[in-house]
Amino acid sequence: MKKLALIGCGAIASEIVEAVNQGVIEAEITAFMDLAPEKCLRLQQLAPRARIARNIEELLETRPDLVVEAASQEAVRQYALRVVEAGVDLVVLSAGALLDKELLEKLNREAEQRGVHVYVPTGALAGLDAVRALRRAGIRRLLLRTVKPPKSLGVEVNEPRVLYRGPASEAVRLYPFNVNVAAALSLAAGMEAEVEIVADPRIERNTHIVIVESKASRLEIRVENVPSPRNPRTSLLAALSTIELLRRITRSGGVEVGS
Ligand SMILES: NC(=O)C1=CN([C@@H]2O[C@H](COP(=O)(O)OP(=O)(O)OC[C@H]3O[C@@H](n4cnc5c(N)ncnc54)[C@H](O)[C@@H]3O)[C@@H](O)[C@H]2O)C=CC1
Ligand SMILES: O=C([O-])CC(=O)C(=O)O
Incomplete structure (x- = not known):
């Protein structure tokens, strides 16, 4: 079973945790992290074995296979490279940060060298x-x-x-x-x-x-x-798309449709 850690405990993270609980995503959540740590408490009730990390090193100490950033572009700038350097796969929702060519090139180079995958979900789009x-x-x-x-x-x-x-x-x-x-x-x-x-x-x-x-x-x-009931700026599809990506990544095998 893959181990998952979440950066950001807001609207998208909440949907992901529910999908893990329902067995849609075959994974165990090892850590939560948020600028506002109290936001992690509610999610921790659904994943009691997960730790609330105070910083990225504490999050990585829980040895996740995959980190999901569902926080902010600032969080991508702060943590993405560190996650990849630790040899851990990464899912980036706040993709705007990756339009910074320097960051994208560094991340890509580091990820290639280490055989790490950085995924950007289709999110609130299609196609x-x-x-x-x-x-x-x-x-x-x-x-x-x-x-x-x-x-x-x-x-x-x-x-x-x-x-x-x-x-x-x-x-x-x-x-x-x-x-x-x-x-x-x-x-x-x-x-x-x-x-x-x-x-x-x-x-x-x-x-x-x-x-x-x-x-x-x-x-x-x-x-x-339809906007997320938890955050009107975010579409519900963004969380569903991420859940679908995580379902595929964590599944041990089987037929998958679409690329
Ligand atoms: N790629 C896509 O299609 C989409 C991307 N998004 C993006 O995904 C991200 C998450 O969206 P939501 O869950 O709706 O947001 P949200 O506002 O509900 O939750 C974000 C959480 O991350 C925390 N956070 C922000 N910066 C942080 C940092 N530097 N370190 C640690 N925690 C931090 C906040 O305190 C908040 O609790 C946002 O950046 C949003 O714009 C949202 C919808 C679609
Ligand atoms: O959810 C949406 O419709 C799009 C969105 O917020 C984003 O791309 O940041």
Whole structure:
């Protein structure tokens, strides 16, 4: 049975712990860590053998096979390299941090040398398998339009308003908790997406529209996500997608569909 440690004890982590408890993910949780350690207490009740780590070294002392970052881009900058250096696989939700070329290159080099895997889940999006595949055919155009209810974006508007238009790297810097999907998309495509962020008081779902143009295919992907009841900025699909990835990684064998 694989051992799992979690950085961040918020909305996504809560869903993951429930999935472990239900046996969907075949793993044992060895440690929790959060800037606000009291947030780990509730999760620890569901995984009583797990330790609440005060820092990354304490977390690594529990000898996890896999660490899941479901915290913040800052957490990726603080801990990702250390996890990989310890020879431990890593799942990164706050993918925006990986648009920093220097960090990505270091992480990639270190991970290759040590045979470590760093996974970025499809998260609140869909179709990154096809985007990755189309890289080989050359992608001409890559767009992401994210439309969320104003409260998810922390603004108050009475009519739809474009808050941002520009490259993904700037989008994830300005909206660190709302468009990590822009980074996952860019990393899958091997090029930076053009991003538009819209606050729309008429909608209730976190909506992402992706357009990919290449010689082989034109993709238009529209995802209308129910926000997480625990965090309106985060779509429930982000946790479900991570659970699905963890289910695959921790499973000892069997038929799996899709790549
Ligand atoms: N790639 C994707 O598709 C998606 C990514 N996300 C990202 O995933 C991350 C987690 O999302 P949620 O669970 O909804 O967030 P949340 O706000 O519910 O929970 C995050 C927890 O991490 C803790 N935290 C933040 N920085 C930390 C640090 N440096 N060290 C230790 N703990 C830290 C916070 O105290 C909080 O308890 C966020 O960065 C979010 O933007 C969210 C949705 C989709
Ligand atoms: O959950 C979503 O819709 C997207 C999100 O917050 C992110 O990418 O950071």
